[in-house]
Amino acid sequence: MIDCDVHNNWSSADVLLPYLPAAFREYMERGELPGGRGSFPAAHRPWLHPEDFKRTDATPPGGGAAGSDHAFMCEQLLDRYSIDHAILNGEEAIEVSTLANPYYAQALASAYNDWVQDEWLARDERLLASLVVAPQDPAGAAAEIRRLGGHPRFAQVLVSSGSQRPYGDPFYHPIWDACAEVGLPLAVHLGGNAGVNSMPTGCGPPTFFWEAHALLCETGMGHVASAIAHGVFERWAGARLVLVECGIAWLPAILWRLDEDYRALRKETPWLRRLPSEYAHDHIRLTTQPLELPRNPAALWPSLDDIGGRDMLMFASDYPHWDFDDPVFVRVPPEWREQVMDGNARTLYALPQPVGAHDERR
């Protein structure tokens, strides 16, 4: 089993200080921080979780923040569910996208990428990390992708779903170019819905945390449409877009709509040669958590099957967050399970087959 969304945390953002260049270390040491000393410099989304967004049973017994203790992560997640590989997406690092200063943002992302190697990847062979970049600085992001993208334990490049514009926009093409050069997918994780980024819903900001959380999937729709329409998957044939925590139930409806409108207005985007749903099937992957739960759980799957969802979905738990999906309880149809819980991620991230898998298939 592969868990495609695990949040490794720190108890204080001061862990980044040794990894920051002197010019920006002072910003964190002496400069203004939104949450006081030890907090991470980023703008906060305007919806505050009224109970905190961590599982209360995930606080390590020895203290510290949920997700900050590797041994406890093993006990509650990796060992408990026999997870072969987990993709670490950090906790606050993707929020660098909210900062107006793109250079400070990129320095923080780079510091995180060095810290995650030392503090997490070095501890456990099962762990893979996402390479966090500041998308508001495409040239700086591309340089960071080239700096570390060849490291075998970085599985993908990661940005927040909150953005200044959708990620297919030519503004971001230096990032896609660098991803293609190092052969990594670009992953988009829910977050960054603050600061310089656009509000995630077109009719104005929602009011309450649960209301907003259910709607933030809208950002995923925008990135899917943009990457397809701008021809990212024509220009870089190996490009892969991964949506993390952006929901999955909406995907068939959006692809059906894109296909129909493209058929009529193909002339707007003459660089495209296939239907949007065909690009999506071959180039876009989505993680399952939080898996939508219809009144009849079986109702989720027929529409996903229509667009080839079995090849596109990858299990994620979102440990240690409040909306964690338990791999044992998650309702994936038996005939989808091998691909969704393991195979699709193993192929995307070019991970070796599990020991014994070959024999089992004979």
Added chain:
Amino acid sequence: MTSGADSGRRHVVCAAAELAPGERRIVEVGGRSIGVFNVHGRFYALHNGCPHKGGALCAGRIGGTVVPTGGRSFVYGREGEILRCSRHGWEFEIATGRALADPRVRARTYPVSVEDGRVVVTV
């Protein structure tokens, strides 16, 4: 512990004086994990597996909540009566096991009595 054919297996949890109002104790009875609670002097027992997705319900925070008002006032009440699952944070009424947001969802409850100063749960 005696065992009655009609009432199930009886298990002494602790002396009633050892479980003060607001406190809980999580015990293993017959292979089941059960949370026993003292809410304002009355004792209740809930299955320690959340009916939502199996989290450790009884290890969650005990407190009050914002009560339904039917209007735009926010009234905090029911202090000590509400248990919030440690996994996903669903709220349950300790006395009945019912989920506040959807009373059709219910955590299993067990009868509790105080006999000779001892808290006894029947499973």
